Amino acid sequence: MPAYIGRALTALSLIGVSAYIWFASEEFPANGHQLPQFTSGIAILLAIFLLIDAFRNGDRTEKVEFDFSFASKKQFVVLLLAVIYVPVMFEVGYFVTSFIFLVSAMLISGVRSPKTIAVTVVVTLPLMYAFFTLFLNAQLPDGWFF
Secondary structure, eight states: OBHHHHHHHHHHHHHHHHHHHHHHGGGOSTTTTHHHHHHHHHHHHHHHHHHHHHHHTOOSSOBOOOOOSHHHHHHHHHHHHHHHHHHHHHHHOHHHHHHHHHHHHHHHHTOOOHHHHHHHHHHHHHHHHIIIIIISOOOOOOOSOO
């Protein structure tokens, strides 16, 4: 696929997502729609510039190359893991799922040093606990485990 078509498809996709956010935010109470609509409007404007630029400076020889290897897609695996993490956290518990999420995300992204993983978990979990419970006074989800 030519690169200018890829850029145009990207711009059209961004316009579609931004338009969805714009219309979905209409239902927000107490003028909660203002920030989502502002950011959606800015995103639509920038995407229109991207769309215009795709056809104005369209290099017909440049091609889009698709790479479906794990190394190029591991950020999507971590994103999927984060999406799964949120509902599971309420069933299993905050600390257990956070520990599993941190270790899994680091292993997927390529961190292999046990010392680095241990230091990250030992520092991150107490800091998150202190931030949410002491600073924000929020209740952390309790599940089967603490």
